[in-house]
Amino acid sequence: MIQKRYRSTVAHSMTRRALLGGGLAATATLLIQPAAAQRIADLRGTIDAGEFGVRPGAADDQSALLQRAIDAAAKRGRALFLPGGRYAVANLRLPSGTRLVGLPGQTRFDYQGGGHLIYGERAKSIGLEGIHFDGGNRALGEYTPGLLHFADASDLEVTGCTVSGSAKAGIALDRTSGRIHANTISGARQAGVRSIEATGLAITDNLVRDCGNAGILVYRWNEGEDGTIVSGNRIEKIAAIDGGTGQNGNGINVFRAHGVIVRGNRVADCAFSAIRSNSGSSLIVEGNSCLRSGETAIYSEFAFQGAVIADNLVDGGAIGISIANFLDGGRLATCSGNVIRNIANEGPYPAEVQGFGIGIAVEADTAVTGNVIEKAARIGLHMGWGPYLRDVAATSNVIRDCPTGIAVTVVEEAGPALIASNLISGASAGGVVGYRWKDPVTDDLTQAGAKTYPHLSLSGNLVS
Template sequence: MILLRREEMMDIAPKLNRRTLLTATAGFAVAGLSIGRALSASLSGIENAALRGSISATDLGVRTGSGEDQSRAFGKMLNKASRENAQVFLPAGTYVVSKLSLPARVRLVGMPGASRIVYVGGGQFLVGANAEHIELTGLVFDGANQWIADGTQALLDLKGVRHLVIDNCLVSASSKNGVALERAAGRIERSTISGAADAGLWSVEGGGLSITGNTVSDCGNGGILVHRWKAAEDGTIVSGNRVERIGAASGGTGQNGNGINAFRAGNVVISGNIVSDCAFSAIRANSASNLQIAGNTCLRSGETALYSEFAFEGAIISSNLVDGAANGISIVNFNEGGRMAVCSNNIVRNLSTTGPYPAENAGFGTGISVEADTTVTGNVIENAPLWGMQLGWGPYLRNVAVTGNVIRKAGTGIAVSVVEGVGPTIIANNIFDGTRNGAIVGHRWSDPVTADLATLGNAGYAHLTIEGNHAS
């Protein structure tokens, strides 16, 4: 190879004429055209490879936009794809169906927002049982508020699915639940469920589901429900969802009207969700052990925003934000076995004395309530009209440590039980500002029976250790 010095290159440069330059650039253009054709052919090959093994619904007699019931053709298409272990592509359009029974293997893919499957009525829309693999992607399921029979739980009613994927789908206008799952494993993600008369998504006896990145809204009785018939490990993750405008059309005092609800389901993680405008709780757990509720935003809850209640052992409620509720956080029912919790680093503010039913016991307007084997630390509570914190109820108080919290603008800062039979309680190094009826006051159930213990100390109640608090 001959190397030229920079000076020699400068001498050669003027000798390049326009024709030489045009010839050279023309060569580049031809090369670019060739490269473009090759790239186009390559992309075409990639597209063909992506579609290889797929079945187009229209090739199997399923017609779009006809307005006719396509159920028979749809069923034949799905059964053929199941036998061949193939994916079905559903072109954009509207398909009217009913009583679809899914085979063992379903991979149905549509154009997101444009491939629309509409329920024509008849009692069932889409059901599946004991399936090996069901994958629904980019589809719209419209229930049209049609009647669903008593034996069917939801618009999409799936039981015993070993691997389930519902991704980037829209489920709307169900006259019962939007999606009901029983004994299902897999994931529901990036989907929208709205307008269900009952709950948006109901899972019972789940096998480690992931429910992530969905929007569930405008449902009659519940948002995302994770239930079991008997208390046991469940392992569902409910993360990054937006749940809003959940009613309690069927009434009650908490069984309905919850944005996210875990019932008897152990080892459940509920994190990073934004839950707003629910008739009762943003997040409610009943008899759910080893529970984590972390990093959620809970806005304008009708009753208690975050609830861990009844027969549970082990709950971590941490780093949540509660703005607007009748009560903020309740970790209670030691009388039913509810115990062992950490309540830390939460913000609870702007509570109300008005709830969805006539107030019982002490009433509404409490920031944080705890009862047994629990630490409460690093929380900030502001505008709690009744009590900033409630420690125990009657004799149900044991092994509670309340340290390093800030309570501002509350009726009473901390109401602590001094009823006979209560257990050790430490209240230390907290800051109280603007607690009208006292910073720390002993209570017998709803009734205050001591002066301000922030000044007096434990006032002879041996179970109390009160020290290092600052009240102004």
């Protein structure tokens, strides 16, 4: 009994000492926290902008002081730390080696007008992290295409930042390499991110929303190798305030850029396309979720050679996937493993060419296999347009509840097409129907006694 009481007393004493010690330690931690924070900053190699008189929350313009701090930090090869608060600034230029680090959600640059907010030209190894850049919808200079603009920059990294309220693009890049990663970009009058003639760029894991004309643009003045990777982004609510029939209003838009990879993005509520590539060869569009597009959800068009469109989900749109413009040299693709559903017969402009309400449309040198198409308002799979059909194979697709399962051109001079082993159900106007331009001109070609065409080979299709 004495032994137990002794142990209890010792335990109680140890507990009191632990509590007292813990309290003292906590108090000591609170007392030394600023010094410790400074030591951590020193270890990381940062300089506090306050050393140069930069003051968060100051009413006066901080641009000159901040520029001096930026230049000094870059010259010393150290990052510049911006404590939480608002900084009234404009027309900052970033030299090579600049690294600006803020507190996410707290450090904010408020653009004061009169030109640009951030600019870097022919600079190397620039980094921006944890800063909110707010354009306030103030006018930008004619010379700059975006609130943040980088030209001929290499090894650029913009990470964990917020860019809002730009009167033009949010982030504009010219001939730039690097990474735009995990940022939130909203309210840009033009594009959220605009890249022209990239030299090794990755645009990954960003949230881009509520932009006036585009989400992410990957452009080139002349066709050529680009190789930009657009992956893991969430893009939503993209308008087309400058109008047109497809040049605006797209979530991800590739133009004349070859070798681009568009993978694993979620794109919703775009006025035109979720993903649109014009004259982009060696294109990969894979594993994307495309919801409620106003026009064609996924588009590979005009003078392209080589496109892989695979394993995407399309729910909503006026056309699900279009691989088109053989007349202009568009050819050579695979379209496989996609799920397309709920395709409407109305678009953002009066219907042209073959019209809307089509699940998948293809023209030349393309394999269409293993796709599932459900509830396209007019046609599940559209093959060719007039004489513009060549070497297309449609095999092992499942087409459900579309008035016409497969529409294939039977115009003179149309090239070869294979239609085999497809499962078509609920096609009230026919499983496979021949078309002359816009008009159906045959009965169901899968039925016994149907007219045959030398350029078509049909076998093993199940129509119910």
